[in-house]
Amino acid sequence: MKIHIKNQEEIKKIKISSKLASEVLEMISEYMTVNTNLEKINKICHKHIIEKQNAIPACLGYRGYPKSICISINDVVCHGIPNKKQYLKEGDIANVDITILKNGYYGDTSKMFFIGKIKETAKKLCEITKKSLYLTFKKIKPGIPINIIGKTIEQETKKSGFSIVKEYCGHGIGKNFHEEPQILHYYNRYQNTLLQENMVFTIEPMINEGKSYVKLMKDNWTVKTQDKSLSAQYEHTILVTKTGCKILTKRKKEKIPYEFNNI
Template sequence: MTSTLIKTSQEIKKMRIAGKLTSEVLNMIKPFLIPGISTGEIDRICHNYIIKQQKAIPACLGYNGFPNSICTSVNDVVCHGIPNYKEYLKEGDIINIDVAVIKNGYHGDASKMFVIGKTTKQFRKLCKIAKNSLFLALKKIKPGVYSSIIGKTIQKYVESNKFSVVRNYCGHGIGKKFHEKPEILHFYNKKIAGIKIKKNMTFTVEPMINIGNHNVQCMQDGWTVKTKDHSYSAQYEHTILVTENGCEILTL
């Protein structure tokens, strides 16, 4: 089965292009993120940029019925927040913007946190710990190790900082399909070693970190996931390629 997860050199070239475009969307949108902008407007700007400037396809739009081109997850929204022209960002909010781009039939997928104006020390720390946990995990990736090292690294670091790791959602293989094997857990389960990582695999690592406990709930729209205790949540995500001695971040 793992042979299907290994990318060819031609596929890797296409993955690099898709990854670069994905990161460019997240860089492009930053200046627009000020108090008073709606998440619907953020989606519109990103959609037009992907379609008109990049000549690419927003992977989220229509995926399993998702209605928009990006996900906008504000404050206590963990993931899959639906952009809305009636939802306005305000001073002190934190927002995760999740972007996936298809170019030449291949996907890139990344997300990052943005702080709107000034916010509290705790919310800034939450965002920092989420980002650090991702990069600490990426340092552990290399051929021959098992994917469980990723979740073990993330959980140990996050919990040592008195935050929690969401269990319900995971990273995933990516390539021609948006979601492929393997699943990448962001917490440690000693019963699950995961897969043995091999050179030229491509997958996402995307830890979701809560201030309160790790329990989440999906809203009536079937997409928006919030923390059960209404505490704030943060997430960072990159698409990576496993190399000979480590990994290359395709969406940096």
């Protein structure tokens, strides 16, 4: 497993792409409302990325993916394809996943949106998913095994009675959309590579309200829960620093620090 440790010039470019990705999530929030068409949301994001940010929506055309962003609603775990026939409904929970390519480097992030008034179980699912991600930021520093990330997410999720999707994981990111290392969201004792300063990767736990089993739909992209239970996901791009980590895709209103000192 070859992990590319980033140099300062690369980190500078990844920071720019990551900030742009977080800005798209901030921009689109006002459109995440009842009766909004999913294709409209996709088009707004596409136009913003191309015209305002002078960047590339990295999802578009990636391995044949047909849209510029992913929108995953309710029982869709990930890779939901926006279409003009689907509208946001009262009570939906929706994940919007944005990946930006700028100056040859990628930044990747996603978050959940609440559409109108949602059920308490849906709210709890999203809160636990976000909390499990945030807790990992307090553990990351050079010299610790990478599986501390999955262990932290698993411990928090188990307390809630929810389940972790195991088929999809976080990943290294930089000049490529997906690089080593894989970041599992559950504990695997064999995933014991040590974290190093200037590693960059995503953490993106996918947590299901019911069982962890998922199914791939006929479009070969959309992933749903097998038992039709709700699923939630939050994602950030992370830089390992000398003393902890930086959250490169942190949004302005997000109630977490940009930098964590864990020494």
